[in-house]
Every structure is written in C-alpha cells, then in structure tokens.
Amino acid sequence: MPARSNDFQAVVYFVERHLAAEATVSESASLTDRVTGQSREVDVLISTKVADHPVLIGVECRDRARRDDVGWVEAMRAKHDDLPTDRLVLVSASGFTAAAAAKARHYNIEAVTPGQPIPEDGPLAQLRAHRAEFRDMTYKDLTSLRGVTEVEGQTHAVDLTADHVVFDAEGRQLGHVADLVRSTLDQADMRSGIATAEQGDQYVIVEVNQPRYPTGQLEPAVPYLQRQGASPQLLPLLALRLVCAVHVDIQPVELAAGTLRGTGYLYGSGRTAGLGALVVFTQIGDDSHLAVRLTSAQGDTTDWTADRSTQTLLPHADDQ
Incomplete structure (x- = not known):
C-alpha cells in the first residue's frame, strides 16, 4: 500500500470506516475530473446507497494550526464541482472561521471540526487520561x-x-x-x-x-x-x-481524544519494532473498533484491525 498523507487524514479514515459500516470507505481515492480528464485525489471517499441510489461522499481533511477560511471552502467546492461526488464533507483539525462556516452552510457542505471534548458520560470518558504503550x-x-x-x-x-x-x-x-x-x-x-x-x-x-x-x-x-x-x-x-x-x-503513547460526527475517538502515534505506528480507537454505543497503521522506513503502510475475541491484529484491505 502506498504511503498516506498524514496521521490526521488516517484518523478521519478509520473513524469514517466505523461510522459507515454498510458503506465502502477508501483513503486517498482517485476520481476523474470531468473537465480535464485527469485523476484527482480525494482524502476519504465513501460510497453508499440512499433509497437504492448510489451516492459518493467526498471527505477532504486539513490539519493546520489556524482555523480554515473561506478560501479553502471555495477551493474544495470548485474541485468537487468537477468530480462525480454527490456530497462534500470538509474536516478541519482547527475549525472554521465564521465566514467559512457560513459559506459551507450556503453550499450544503458539511463542515466538521474533530477534537471537541468527549462527553463526560460518553463511552470514552474513562480513557481520556490514559496512555497506550508500545x-x-x-x-x-x-x-x-x-x-x-x-x-x-x-x-x-x-x-x-x-x-x-x-x-x-x-x-x-x-x-x-x-x-x-x-x-x-x-x-x-x-x-x-x-x-x-x-x-x-x-x-x-x-x-x-x-x-x-x-x-x-x-x-x-x-x-x-x-x-x-x-x-x-x-x-x-x-x-x-x-x-x-x-x-x-x-514506549508510552499519549492519546488525543475528541469526537467526529458524534463518534468519540482516541488516537496516538509512536514507534514499535522499527515501524511508525498509529492507533485509533473508536466507539459507537457498545461497538468498538481498534485500528493500527504501521509505516515502514520507506513510507509503505499496512492497516490492521484488532480482533477482540482472540486479542490479535488482523490485516485488512482497503475497501474497493
């Protein structure tokens, strides 16, 4: 599997996989631009059905220190106007300016800011102060x-x-x-x-x-x-x-906690066995997922999902 862009995009990808259990979720997906005929990359692509009609949802991610502004919203809208996506979701790690949020609402773009505090009575609340270890x-x-x-x-x-x-x-x-x-x-x-x-x-x-x-x-x-x-x-x-x-x-791993589209998550990264490792824990009700991404020195990645019954990691392939 080729190298992926960053940990934030990977976290969004794993959370969306859990949210869209009945859909197909792909990371770094390629779609053809209707105008140029060239291939364009979409950070996360969700393929599902609504009333038996196929629907493509594009998710674009940004991990910057400042809140994202109108310029990014407009740029992503223009990009997806020429792609076969039906809906657009923008995920900003730092949030959106008021103008950017207003622009997103006007064009029916879902603007999402993860990292909001986990509810005190939520399933992840007891884990917020904990650390993982490699x-x-x-x-x-x-x-x-x-x-x-x-x-x-x-x-x-x-x-x-x-x-x-x-x-x-x-x-x-x-x-x-x-x-x-x-x-x-x-x-x-x-x-x-x-x-x-x-x-x-x-x-x-x-x-x-x-x-x-x-x-x-x-x-x-x-x-x-x-x-x-x-x-x-x-x-x-x-x-x-x-x-x-x-x-x-x-090696202790500090875990960051937040919510994405109503789903609580924890994630952290470090190194184990000479590989970069990202762990993402998500929970919806009583259903929890633990995903691990390992990255080699050459930048190649493999994704694994925890099997709680056997306490082992099982490799999983990208959704197609």
Missing part, C-alpha cells in the same frame, strides 16, 4: 535449552544444543534444533509476558508442548532426536523448554 521484546541470547523425549514409554529430559540434528519419523534429516527454536519463538504467544514485563534486560521462559518442525508443506513435521548407541533409535521430541535473555522496550 512494547517490543528483542531476543538477545538463548541461555538454556532442554527437551523432553520418550524412551520405552517413559519421558526423559535431555539437554540440547542448537547443533542437534532433527529427523522425521522415517529417519530423514529435517534440519537442526536451531531451526526448531526459531520457529518456536516466532509462534510462541508472549503477549501476557510482554504485558507484565518491566523495561530493560531480563530472562523469559518459553515452554512448548508438541513442537513441530516447519517443512514448507501444509503440515509441519513431528521432530525426532537420534539416540546414539549400538542400535541408534529415533525418539520423539515431546516438549521444549527455552530460557532466553531478552530486552524489553516500553
């Missing part, structure tokens, strides 16, 4: 590695090294324990540990039952170790216990 855990060293195998129906603990060879059930070499460790750490659910960790260097214990070796196939393989002796024997690896030295970095 927490990163970096693995530095593997200090202890043990496995559990089964010999003649009895389980046995065995010390392992990263160089131990791992086999499949047929005795074919899969790779080394180091590969299994990397896969285990990638798939381990460390959320509870990260959530309670303190800032700085520390140790974490990762225990995994029934580890599986990634093979690139649909199903990973059950790993086996070879027991040396007069008649080598393959022993299934039933469990792994890793002790890792890690570094935990905690």
Whole structure:
C-alpha cells in the first residue's frame, strides 16, 4: 500500500470506516475530473446507497494550526464541482472561521471540526487520561535449552544444543534444533509476558508442548532426536523448554481524544519494532473498533484491525 498523507487524514479514515459500516470507505481515492480528464485525489471517499441510489461522499481533511477560511471552502467546492461526488464533507483539525462556516452552510457542505471534548458520560470518558504503550521484546541470547523425549514409554529430559540434528519419523534429516527454536519463538504467544514485563534486560521462559518442525508443506513435521548407541533409535521430541535473555522496550503513547460526527475517538502515534505506528480507537454505543497503521522506513503502510475475541491484529484491505 502506498504511503498516506498524514496521521490526521488516517484518523478521519478509520473513524469514517466505523461510522459507515454498510458503506465502502477508501483513503486517498482517485476520481476523474470531468473537465480535464485527469485523476484527482480525494482524502476519504465513501460510497453508499440512499433509497437504492448510489451516492459518493467526498471527505477532504486539513490539519493546520489556524482555523480554515473561506478560501479553502471555495477551493474544495470548485474541485468537487468537477468530480462525480454527490456530497462534500470538509474536516478541519482547527475549525472554521465564521465566514467559512457560513459559506459551507450556503453550499450544503458539511463542515466538521474533530477534537471537541468527549462527553463526560460518553463511552470514552474513562480513557481520556490514559496512555497506550508500545512494547517490543528483542531476543538477545538463548541461555538454556532442554527437551523432553520418550524412551520405552517413559519421558526423559535431555539437554540440547542448537547443533542437534532433527529427523522425521522415517529417519530423514529435517534440519537442526536451531531451526526448531526459531520457529518456536516466532509462534510462541508472549503477549501476557510482554504485558507484565518491566523495561530493560531480563530472562523469559518459553515452554512448548508438541513442537513441530516447519517443512514448507501444509503440515509441519513431528521432530525426532537420534539416540546414539549400538542400535541408534529415533525418539520423539515431546516438549521444549527455552530460557532466553531478552530486552524489553516500553514506549508510552499519549492519546488525543475528541469526537467526529458524534463518534468519540482516541488516537496516538509512536514507534514499535522499527515501524511508525498509529492507533485509533473508536466507539459507537457498545461497538468498538481498534485500528493500527504501521509505516515502514520507506513510507509503505499496512492497516490492521484488532480482533477482540482472540486479542490479535488482523490485516485488512482497503475497501474497493
């Protein structure tokens, strides 16, 4: 996905996605100018239906220190006169001058100023003084590695090294324990540990039952170790216990609060895992959304939506 213009536009986009649940919402959308035939960008485009008739709503955003004046209202009206939009919404982070607001009303343009105080009895009121945190855990060293195998129906603990060879059930070499460790750490659910960790260097214990070796196939393989002796024997690896030295970095994120078209929201930005991160929380009644936008050093962005049931982030594609 290409880079997006700014955090304010992104906040408007995520709030509008939540507001227009039954509509299609696109950010940085391109529309064709009826006069020039050239492509023009609209900050946020909402495609919906009213009485079974398609309606396009253009949303233009501005994030400046001063209130927006008549000039911007007139410029956006002229722009959309030559675009196939049916309605125009202007969102100004700093508000509108009295003349600009009057001009918008005259031309039936909705002028919106987010950032107004959240009602004391609103669903976000209790969160207004809170901060979010970005927490990163970096693995530095593997200090202890043990496995559990089964010999003649009895389980046995065995010390392992990263160089131990791992086999499949047929005795074919899969790779080394180091590969299994990397896969285990990638798939381990460390959320509870990260959530309670303190800032700085520390140790974490990762225990995994029934580890599986990634093979690139649909199903990973059950790993086996070879027991040396007069008649080598393959022993299934039933469990792994890793002790890792890690570094935990905690970055607080101040949250700004406001309302947009009657919808309360919180948002803040920072950095996590080497990426820029914007979080936007919106709530309509009992329905809440948490969206995250990650931005790479090259300016590419990916958008994610929180799945509250699994406490995970799921990628979402742009509405089309």
